[in-house]
Amino acid sequence: MDATTSAIVWTKQRPQPSWLVRLFDWKPFLIFACMLPAIGLLMVFLTYPLGLGIWLAFTDATIGRDGKWIGLENFIWLAEDPIFWSSVFYSVFYTAVATVGKFGLGLWLALLLNNHIPFKSLLRAIVLLPWIVPTVLSAIAFWWIYDAQFSVISWFVVDVLGLRDRYFDFLGSAWPARWSLIAANIWRGIPFVAITLLAGLQTISPSLYEAALLDGSTGWQRFRYITFPLLLPILAIVMTFSIIFTFTDFQLVYAITRGGPVNSTHLMATLAFQRGIPGGQLAEGAAIAVAMIPFLVFATLFSYFALARRKWQQGESND
Amino acid sequence: MSDAAAAAAPARKESATVTPELMSWDTRTRRVVTIYVPLACFVFILLFPFYWMTITAFKPNHELYNLRDYNPLWISSPTLDHINHLLFNTAYPSWLMTTMGIAIGSTFLSLFAATLAAYAIQRLRFKGSQYVGLAIYLAYLVPPSILFIPLALMVFKLGLFDSPFALILTYPTFLIPFCTWLLIGYFKSIPYELEECALIDGATRLQILTKITLPLATPGLISAGIFSFTLSWNEFIYALAFISSSEKKTVPVAILTELVTGDVYQWGALMAGSLLGSLPVAIFYSFFVDYYVSSLTGAVKE
Numbered sequence: 001m002d003a004t005t006s007a008i009v010w011t012k013q014r015p016q017p018s019w020l021v022r023l024f025d026w027k028p029f030l031i032f033a034c035m036l037p038a039i040g041l042l043m044v045f046l047t048y049p050l051g052l053g054i055w056l057a058f059t060d061a062t063i064g065r066d067g068k069w070i071g072l073e074n075f076i077w078l079a080e081d082p083i084f085w086s087s088v089f090y091s092v093f094y095t096a097v098a099t100v101g102k103f104g105l106g107l108w109l110a111l112l113l114n115n116h117i118p119f120k121s122l123l124r125a126i127v128l129l130p131w132i133v134p135t136v137l138s139a140i141a142f143w144w145i146y147d148a149q150f151s152v153i154s155w156f157v158v159d160v161l162g163l164r165d166r167y168f169d170f171l172g173s174a175w176p177a178r179w180s181l182i183a184a185n186i187w188r189g190i191p192f193v194a195i196t197l198l199a200g201l202q203t204i205s206p207s208l209y210e211a212a213l214l215d216g217s218t219g220w221q222r223f224r225y226i227t228f229p230l231l232l233p234i235l236a237i238v239m240t241f242s243i244i245f246t247f248t249d250f251q252l253v254y255a256i257t258r259g260g261p262v263n264s265t266h267l268m269a270t271l272a273f274q275r276g277i278p279g280g281q282l283a284e285g286a287a288i289a290v291a292m293i294p295f296l297v298f299a300t301l302f303s304y305f306a307l308a309r310r311k312w313q314q315g316e317s318n319d
Numbered sequence: 320m321s322d323a324a325a326a327a328a329p330a331r332k333e334s335a336t337v338t339p340e341l342m343s344w345d346t347r348t349r350r351v352v353t354i355y356v357p358l359a360c361f362v363f364i365l366l367f368p369f370y371w372m373t374i375t376a377f378k379p380n381h382e383l384y385n386l387r388d389y390n391p392l393w394i395s396s397p398t399l400d401h402i403n404h405l406l407f408n409t410a411y412p413s414w415l416m417t418t419m420g421i422a423i424g425s426t427f428l429s430l431f432a433a434t435l436a437a438y439a440i441q442r443l444r445f446k447g448s449q450y451v452g453l454a455i456y457l458a459y460l461v462p463p464s465i466l467f468i469p470l471a472l473m474v475f476k477l478g479l480f481d482s483p484f485a486l487i488l489t490y491p492t493f494l495i496p497f498c499t500w501l502l503i504g505y506f507k508s509i510p511y512e513l514e515e516c517a518l519i520d521g522a523t524r525l526q527i528l529t530k531i532t533l534p535l536a537t538p539g540l541i542s543a544g545i546f547s548f549t550l551s552w553n554e555f556i557y558a559l560a561f562i563s564s565s566e567k568k569t570v571p572v573a574i575l576t577e578l579v580t581g582d583v584y585q586w587g588a589l590m591a592g593s594l595l596g597s598l599p600v601a602i603f604y605s606f607f608v609d610y611y612v613s614s615l616t617g618a619v620k621e
Contacts, residue, residue, distance in 0.1 A: 017523070021523055021525075024523065025524050027443060027524070028445075030443060030524050031439050031443050034438055035435070035436055035439050035451070037435060037436070038433060038435065038436035038455070038499060041428075041432055041492070041495060042458050042491075042496075045470065045489050046458055046461060046466065046492040049466045049473060050466065052472065053466065053468060056472070061472070063475075108357070109361050112358050113358075115354050117354065121608075123362070124608075124612065125605065125608045125612075126365070127361070127362070128611070129366070129369065129604075130365055130368075132601060132604045133597040133600065133601060134552060134553040134555070134570070134571045134597060136553075136571035136572075136574070136575055137372075137570075137592075137593035137596050137597050138368055138372075138597075140574065140575065140589055140593050141368040142368060144371070144372075144375065144586055144589070145368065147586075149384075150383070150384060150386060150391075152392075187365070187368070190365065191365065195612060240460075241460075245462060248463075248465065249464075250463075250464050251555045251571075254555075254559075254575075255575055269464035272465075272468065273467070273556070273559075273560070276467075276468045276471075277467075277468070277471060277559075277560050282471075282472060285468045286468045286469065293465065296460070296462070299460075300457065
């Protein structure tokens, strides 16, 4: 840099960086500094509450009063509570039916979008819309669609088609309300499944299909022996996510029915909320939340083993 | 060329049977029935609630509650009453601002933490970094539904109850894992040689991060940012549990708890609120749809 001055000093000392720069260039410190914000936040607001939640489940804490250890009393109390068991049943039922619906329809939509069609990117953008919009807001739209007096579905079926003579009572009794919630959940879940599976479909090499066509395969055989096996790894991941987040769903049920009529549509999450926050029984709410953990662990292990097969965590690209 | 084709076509029709044409007609119908009709049904079902939301927001009440005399699928006299009511008789503008502030704050916080963590895991490569990566991934699988009760207690003890900071600090719990995972994938795609060159030229690690890796990972940062913004905009359960005073609520919570009063639901205002609450994310999304899709699928494919 000093080339313009008269005497060129060839042996110019490289400026010694300040101690701060050197500290940040020291790898162990740099690693520590880089990991600190993420790990710190996750430890304080995720790991610690998780432990605290499990501790709370074994205490008698309420809002404004620190609990003391009471052992399994909360769980014994819950085991005799028919509303708790009905929420467990509905959580499992809701997850099972909604997952089957989402994946059936989502896979179908992905296969449709994988064809050569005009306006493909526009269609893809439209399809994702239900997933982008805040769940509660689309749930309110569904609430209005399911309204007892002014439902557009009832209007269509009764006044236009004339198939029935009475309006549907979607949310007024237990089973119709349960199915209505499942339908709304499927509606919201299809886009995510379809778009992620579409990405999986696009990684399958067309030459496999060409080879299969030359061998005289039928459409079903191509799906069964090429598409499905190659889609399986991504399907397993997406399904784990979907199962976990459907099982712990809260927003949809809270927005549309708040657990009613007569507690018949409570999921475990909504019941935990109702008992824990407005009801003030923190410990009981925490116990219900902790009761969800075994199901989640099961789903996570499923994910881990499905993923471990691909050895992707090692950071090697083997696909 | 076209002449030759035109000449060839009738000739072939005479010599061969009509089957080829029938086949082509058949496949075309088949295509319509197996692809376009189901696709149209999907698009209709996926979009109908939005159409219904929009149309309700602009419908006067007497049309809204009279299905016999007015066609519910159309508006005969559109009105802005509901939106007017929402903007001037409720705290809607302040809810929007709060939500926006919280979403931006938590997005920046998580992007900052996630970028550094992803860089350390993917580029600094310390012993056990893969396990840290896996642990962060597993953190994503812990749903807010099992955390909100202990978090509510913590927030209360920390004196953050009813303050937007409670949400800005807790949203990163589900944003950081996702962003870190996404950015690890992006950093992986940047050639390591670039960093080695910079090291030889005497750059420090931080200079490498700010001058080489981050500019190259901009698409990844944008995807992660958009994703975080939408997720925090849509978050519900923490906002419901940690905020109690009316004017500090976020849009999804406020619409559900403040606009639903008594037994008579203001459907017009509810739908107008839902529409306006959905618009920012929808507009945001429409600008960056490709980044969004790539982040969604990239994270799953990784």
